[in-house]
Amino acid sequence: MKALWENLFAHWYKQENPTKTVIKQIPVFHELTNKQIREIENLVHKRRYKSGETVFKQHAPGEGMFIILSGKIKIFTEDKQKTKKTLALLGNGEFFGELSLLDSDTRSATAIAHEDCLMLAFLRPDLQSLSKRSPETGNKILFNLAKIISARLRKTSEEITETSSGSV
Amino acid sequence: MTSKLQTVEKFYTLTIFILGVCVVYFAWPYISKMVVILVFAFLITTILLPAVDTLERKINSRLFSTFFVMSGVLILVFGFLFGFASGMFQQSSEFYFRLTEENYVNDLNSMYESTVSSLPGFSSMSDGETPQLAERIQTFISGFIQQILSIAKSGVNFIFLTAIILVFTFILLVEYHHFRRTLVALVPNKYFEVGVRIIHNIEMQMSRYLTGQFLAASSVAILSFIGLFILNLYGANLTLIVFISIIAGLSNLIPMVGPFVGMVPAVLIAIMNNLGSESALSHLMFNLVPSPFFIFDIILMFVIVQQIDNNFITPVLVGESVGLHPMLVMISLFIGGTVVGPLGMLFAVPTAGVIKVISQEVVFLVRYAHLL
Numbered sequence: 001m002k003a004l005w006e007n008l009f010a011h012w013y014k015q016e017n018p019t020k021t022v023i024k025q026i027p028v029f030h031e032l033t034n035k036q037i038r039e040i041e042n043l044v045h046k047r048r049y050k051s052g053e054t055v056f057k058q059h060a061p062g063e064g065m066f067i068i069l070s071g072k073i074k075i076f077t078e079d080k081q082k083t084k085k086t087l088a089l090l091g092n093g094e095f096f097g098e099l100s101l102l103d104s105d106t107r108s109a110t111a112i113a114h115e116d117c118l119m120l121a122f123l124r125p126d127l128q129s130l131s132k133r134s135p136e137t138g139n140k141i142l143f144n145l146a147k148i149i150s151a152r153l154r155k156t157s158e159e160i161t162e163t164s165s166g167s168v
Numbered sequence: 169m170t171s172k173l174q175t176v177e178k179f180y181t182l183t184i185f186i187l188g189v190c191v192v193y194f195a196w197p198y199i200s201k202m203v204v205i206l207v208f209a210f211l212i213t214t215i216l217l218p219a220v221d222t223l224e225r226k227i228n229s230r231l232f233s234t235f236f237v238m239s240g241v242l243i244l245v246f247g248f249l250f251g252f253a254s255g256m257f258q259q260s261s262e263f264y265f266r267l268t269e270e271n272y273v274n275d276l277n278s279m280y281e282s283t284v285s286s287l288p289g290f291s292s293m294s295d296g297e298t299p300q301l302a303e304r305i306q307t308f309i310s311g312f313i314q315q316i317l318s319i320a321k322s323g324v325n326f327i328f329l330t331a332i333i334l335v336f337t338f339i340l341l342v343e344y345h346h347f348r349r350t351l352v353a354l355v356p357n358k359y360f361e362v363g364v365r366i367i368h369n370i371e372m373q374m375s376r377y378l379t380g381q382f383l384a385a386s387s388v389a390i391l392s393f394i395g396l397f398i399l400n401l402y403g404a405n406l407t408l409i410v411f412i413s414i415i416a417g418l419s420n421l422i423p424m425v426g427p428f429v430g431m432v433p434a435v436l437i438a439i440m441n442n443l444g445s446e447s448a449l450s451h452l453m454f455n456l457v458p459s460p461f462f463i464f465d466i467i468l469m470f471v472i473v474q475q476i477d478n479n480f481i482t483p484v485l486v487g488e489s490v491g492l493h494p495m496l497v498m499i500s501l502f503i504g505g506t507v508v509g510p511l512g513m514l515f516a517v518p519t520a521g522v523i524k525v526i527s528q529e530v531v532f533l534v535r536y537a538h539l540l
Contacts, residue, residue: 039225045360055357063364063365121361125365133222
């Protein structure tokens, strides 16, 4: 009887789409309703990168953020003497480049696929058209981005205060 | 070795590009109609897309929101056409009734006879030439029937094309975001971000252009309405002026031919309403120029509206909407008109806008090529 019941209402027991699960975890998309998450899901671009392939280069104009579904991404900077400094090795469910959603400033670091990757890209044109079509969703995302920037600014201020108090 | 490989790659890319151009050139006669259908379907999709997107969020179904929006638009269009056609039919039947009941036929005949007698070529025509004239009339009638048949054929073609455009528009509206994502998916990773930006900018450009066109058409309709209303104050006795104004606004979208098409219903209605009125027949424009049935007043009014539209409204509204200088708008209209004709003029400004976006992106790509 239980099996019949589960078969009839199989879609009720259906596991959530992994893309949707990952999107929900990203701070940029916090507090969005299921309907709004579905809208984002229909808007993001799924991209595959082979190991060693460049996602974007330092100083290149940025267009948006990337969310890692599988694989690893290496973020590093390169100075004028071509010395590389690895900043982070990001894995499943992590994201980068979110500030490019707000401005078209150049990228501060290079991102390269450390192994074969599957990623979601959410770009500024997508956010712009989303804000036009669904201002409420657009506003929530912009508010979340403001929260992220504010948290980073607070952290930087604290670090500066600590450094300056340490030096005195 | 790498530079050699790059040269070979460039050579292959160039060969494939040239081959592609050749294929399009030779296949153009077979695909041109389909391209025009797709362009029209895309333009209508761009106009209706915001409405479909908004409704989709409310009712949660893309298919039904597309269906409702398209049904609404079709009802509006057919309602307008039906309203205008029934108004015109009523006007024509009243005119016909008056024509048969009163002595206008005799008036027209006497007017014709007086005209013929004043023309030396006609008055000197001998009796022997009469059969030749009958033959000419026969030829004219058969030619006229052939023309009607060809018009009917074009009408059927037009209905068929409209149906195909509507079907394509429906599919494009339902699958728009899916098609867009598929197109983006085809862009290589290297050009992914730039690709999305180009597509977005072209969409914005088209949307702004269509908004500009809509504003220009509305302005012409409003100006025509004001003009016709003023003419009525001076006794032009024009009816259906709302319909005439809307037709003038819409026909204005087709350059060159459009303004004349907009004029025709107004002139016809003026003749129908004023035939038999002595004051209308002997009306003088500015108390100076003879203008029977206010015909020349109407033509002058439309010419003034056209001048205002061509010199002020279109260059400012449409030019600004695509971010092109008014001078460039005129140059692109001239080139489009010279190369392709009226249809070329219709697509000249959006094409110039798209070329502008692509050129800007090419400049951008060249500047940042080393970082891609």
